[in-house]
Amino acid sequence: MNRIDALVIGGGPAGLAAAIEIGKSGLKVLVVDEGVRPGGQLVKQTHKFFGNKEFYASIRGFEIAENLIQELKKMDNVRIMTESTVIGIYEDGVPVLHRPRDKTILYHPRRILVATGASEKYLQFDNNDLPGVYGAGAVQTLMNQFGVLPGKNVLMIGSGNIGLIVSYQLMQAGVNVKAIVEAADRVGGYQVHADKVKRLGIPILLRHTIVKAIGEKEVQGAVVVQVDDRWKPIPGTEREFVVDTICVAVGLLPSAELIAQAGGKLQFIPELGGYVPVRDEDMRTTVQSVFVAGDAGGIEEATTAMIEGRVAGLNIVKDLKGSIDGVYLDHLKSQLEGFRSGPTSEKVRKGLRKLGIEFHPGSYEVNRNSVSKNYIGKLRPIIECFEAIPCNPCETSCPVGAITIGENINNVPVVNYDKCTGCGICATKCPGLAIFMLQEFPEKGKAIIGIPYEFLPIPEKGEMVVTLRKDGSVAGTGVVHKVIKTQNSTTVVYVEIPIEHASEVRHIHVGEKEENAFVCRCEEITVEEIEKAIEEGFTDFEELRRRLRISMGPCGGRTCRLNALMILSRKTGIPVEKFDPGTFRPPAVPTTFRAIAREREEDE
Known part of the structure; x- marks a missing residue:
C-alpha cells in the first residue's frame, strides 16, 4: 500500500532540510524530486551563500546540496526518488509519476510537506518566443549543471539578485554580458552583487526595459527603451544591442498548485510573489495534514527556506510522535526573526503580516566606520x-x-x-x-x-x-x-x-597566454606572432601595428589594442600606462568610398 509517515514534495533546500529533521526522529520519509539529482536550485548555484555559519554561510550552493544529501543518505528510513513528479493530491492517496519508467505509484502519507519552490515570471515583448530567449534559471541549468553556454553575447533583463548573480557567472564562463536592463530607478539586488558586475564593466541601465527581440529564426539583437514614472516607454529613446541571447530575470512565482489541489486556501500577496498558501508560523496550511516551506510559501532566500523546512519538519514530527525538542524549534524561529529583521526583508515582513504572521524590524547599524x-x-x-x-x-x-x-x-x-x-x-x-x-x-x-x-x-x-x-x-x-x-x-x-x-x-x-590564441581577430594575429615581433625589436604599439597590421581591421582595435599592449608590457616589463596607445584613426566605423564621395549623384 506504500504507506509512509511523511511525503516531502521537492528536493530543494527547504525539502531536504525538512527531510533531515523528520528522518532524525525515525519516521519513514519519501522525498520526491523532479530533477536528475536532488538539490533543487542549489545544484546550479556556484556562488557562496550569505547568512551565518549554522546555515552554510560562505559555502557554495552546490556544496550545500551535497552536504544535505549526504546527511540524508545516512538514514535508512529516508528515501529520495528523483526524476519523479507528484501529479496530484487526492483524498485516497498521492500518485507519483516516475518518468524513466513511465509508471505511477500511489502513496498514502500521514503528513505532506510541499516544498515545490517557484517558477520564473515571464516578460511580454515582441518576438519573445524566439530561440535564444531564456529564463535565468534555464541559463544556470545549462551553464552550471551541464556545462553548456547559452550564447556568446547576452542581454540580462532584471537587476535582482538572480539577474546580478547570473550575469557574474556568465562572465566567469567567458560569455560577454552587454548590459543589465532594469525598469526600476534602482538596482533590485544586493549592492555587493551590483558592485561585482560593475567592476567587470557591465553597465546597468536603470529606467529601461526591453520592447523587442530582433531576429527571424533566432535572437540576433534586442531593442531596449527608457520608461517614464508610469513604466511606459518613452518614444525616441530606443537602443539596439547586438546579442544572441536574452536572459529574463524578472522574478519568481510560488508553485503552490498542489496545496490548492489538496484543499488549501491560497491568498494573493504581491510582496510574497503572488498566490501563496495561507499558513501559520509552524508552516501548517489550512489543511491539517499539509505543510509548506520555501519559495512555494513566498519568495525569499534559500537560507530562510532551509530554516522553514526544519521548522515544518519538526512540527510534522510533533504531530506524529507527540513531542520534539522545543528549545531547538524556538531557536530556529529566532533565527528566522534575525534574518528577517533587516531592511532587505521589509517586503517579506509586510507580506507575512497579511497572513497574520508578525516579524519585527530590528535595530541595525550601517553608519559604522573602520578607520x-x-x-x-x-x-x-x-x-x-x-x-x-x-x-x-x-x-x-x-x-x-x-x-x-x-x-x-x-x-x-x-x-x-x-x-x-x-x-x-x-x-x-x-x-x-x-x-x-x-x-x-x-x-x-x-x-x-x-x-x-x-x-x-x-x-x-x-x-x-x-x-x-x-x-x-x-x-x-x-x-x-x-x-x-x-x-x-x-x-x-x-x-x-x-x-x-x-x-x-x-x-x-589577465591577458591571453595561449600562443595560438588570437589577439587581433580581424587580421588573425596570434599571441605568438606578437611576442615574436617584440623579440625582433618592435617595442611600441605603432611599430607593432606597422609590422603586423594589428588594430587595422574593421573594429579599429577595440578588441585587440589593450591585449596587445598587455603582451608588450609583459614582454618588456614596462607598465601599460607608460606606453602610447597609438593613433586612433578615422573612420570610426567601416565606411564605403561611395558614402563619402562629394556631391555624387544618387545613381552614381
Whole structure:
C-alpha cells in the first residue's frame, strides 16, 4: 500500500532540510524530486551563500546540496526518488509519476510537506518566443549543471539578485554580458552583487526595459527603451544591442498548485510573489495534514527556506510522535526573526503580516566606520559592505576576533585594526567579494592590493596584469605579488600598484597566454606572432601595428589594442600606462568610398 509517515514534495533546500529533521526522529520519509539529482536550485548555484555559519554561510550552493544529501543518505528510513513528479493530491492517496519508467505509484502519507519552490515570471515583448530567449534559471541549468553556454553575447533583463548573480557567472564562463536592463530607478539586488558586475564593466541601465527581440529564426539583437514614472516607454529613446541571447530575470512565482489541489486556501500577496498558501508560523496550511516551506510559501532566500523546512519538519514530527525538542524549534524561529529583521526583508515582513504572521524590524547599524587610514603601512582588510544584509562570515572566520557584526546579523561589519593580523581569511570567506586587502608603501609610491578573484586563468607571481577600477574602467597595470588559493573558496591575488590607485583598483584583467590564441581577430594575429615581433625589436604599439597590421581591421582595435599592449608590457616589463596607445584613426566605423564621395549623384 506504500504507506509512509511523511511525503516531502521537492528536493530543494527547504525539502531536504525538512527531510533531515523528520528522518532524525525515525519516521519513514519519501522525498520526491523532479530533477536528475536532488538539490533543487542549489545544484546550479556556484556562488557562496550569505547568512551565518549554522546555515552554510560562505559555502557554495552546490556544496550545500551535497552536504544535505549526504546527511540524508545516512538514514535508512529516508528515501529520495528523483526524476519523479507528484501529479496530484487526492483524498485516497498521492500518485507519483516516475518518468524513466513511465509508471505511477500511489502513496498514502500521514503528513505532506510541499516544498515545490517557484517558477520564473515571464516578460511580454515582441518576438519573445524566439530561440535564444531564456529564463535565468534555464541559463544556470545549462551553464552550471551541464556545462553548456547559452550564447556568446547576452542581454540580462532584471537587476535582482538572480539577474546580478547570473550575469557574474556568465562572465566567469567567458560569455560577454552587454548590459543589465532594469525598469526600476534602482538596482533590485544586493549592492555587493551590483558592485561585482560593475567592476567587470557591465553597465546597468536603470529606467529601461526591453520592447523587442530582433531576429527571424533566432535572437540576433534586442531593442531596449527608457520608461517614464508610469513604466511606459518613452518614444525616441530606443537602443539596439547586438546579442544572441536574452536572459529574463524578472522574478519568481510560488508553485503552490498542489496545496490548492489538496484543499488549501491560497491568498494573493504581491510582496510574497503572488498566490501563496495561507499558513501559520509552524508552516501548517489550512489543511491539517499539509505543510509548506520555501519559495512555494513566498519568495525569499534559500537560507530562510532551509530554516522553514526544519521548522515544518519538526512540527510534522510533533504531530506524529507527540513531542520534539522545543528549545531547538524556538531557536530556529529566532533565527528566522534575525534574518528577517533587516531592511532587505521589509517586503517579506509586510507580506507575512497579511497572513497574520508578525516579524519585527530590528535595530541595525550601517553608519559604522573602520578607520583604515590611521594604519597606513599595515596589511589589513578594507571592507566595502555598506548595506544591511543578513551575513556574518567575516566575523565568524576571523581567528583573532578583529571583525565585529554585533547582535543583529544585519549590522555592517567593523574592523579593529589593532587586533587584525592581516591574514586575509575574511577576504576568502566574504560571499559578496566585498573585502580587499591593502598595504601601502608611501616612500616607494607603491601599494599592494589583495583582490578576491574567481576567474580563469589565475595569474602567477611576477605576471603583469591590467588593473580595473570599481566601474570597470582601466586604471593601469600591476605586477602580481603573490596568489593565495583555497579549495572551493575565493582566490586572493595580491597585486603591486601605484599608491594613488589604491582606493580605486578592485579587479584585474589577465591577458591571453595561449600562443595560438588570437589577439587581433580581424587580421588573425596570434599571441605568438606578437611576442615574436617584440623579440625582433618592435617595442611600441605603432611599430607593432606597422609590422603586423594589428588594430587595422574593421573594429579599429577595440578588441585587440589593450591585449596587445598587455603582451608588450609583459614582454618588456614596462607598465601599460607608460606606453602610447597609438593613433586612433578615422573612420570610426567601416565606411564605403561611395558614402563619402562629394556631391555624387544618387545613381552614381
